[in-house]
Amino acid sequence: MSAAILDIGASSYDSAALWDVLHKSIRAPLDRLVPPPGSRSIIQLVDAARAKLQRVTPQQAWEVLHDPTYSTPAFLVDIRPAAERARSGGIHGSLIIERNVLEWRFDPRSEARLAIADRYDLRIIVYCEDGRASSLAAASLHDIGMLNATDIVGGFQAWKAAGLPGQVRPPSTDSKSATWEGLSQLTGISD
Secondary structure (H helix, E strand, O other), X not given: OOEEEOOOEEEOOOHHHHHHHHHHHHOOOXXXXXOOOOOOOHHHHHHHHHHHOOOEXXXXXXXXXXXXXXXXXXXXXXXXXXXXXXXXXXXXXXXXXXXXXXXXXXXXXXXXXXXXXXXXXXXXXXXXXXXXXXXXXXXXXXXXXXXXXXXXXXXXXXXXXXXXXXXXXXXXXXXXXXXXXXXXXXXXXXX
């Protein structure tokens, strides 16, 4: 099946694709200096993300990670790129999962999930350099059902400023598939 609209476009697929071509052809050109309708600024996106979260201070994160009576497995996750970790340092014992694969690794439905991501009640505490990107990342984890995900207010810089140790204890978990050695093993496909 093929259809065309004179001087506008053609589609060899279906009527929905043809209507899409027609709709796009009548849209007014965008003013390059005016935000498109419905768009939000990065500040608005971060504020909306943080509204979903119960953010923690570095001290609160430390306490959760070192409380043997905490009710669910808790993980500290560094989402910063390798260059940033090399420049600033890091927290030994945290999982290093760069931002571009975070959801794939923690979605229990994903074939690329970590072995530890076999349940939805994990306490995932995400951090970045300054606590902005981590808010967006933690909110994205909420979107895939990881409702206990949060981030550290102020990120790694706040952790250092609080004088907390550069190492956390390995996570405790009652998940049979979650061993410390198995943290980086995928259950399915790789990158």
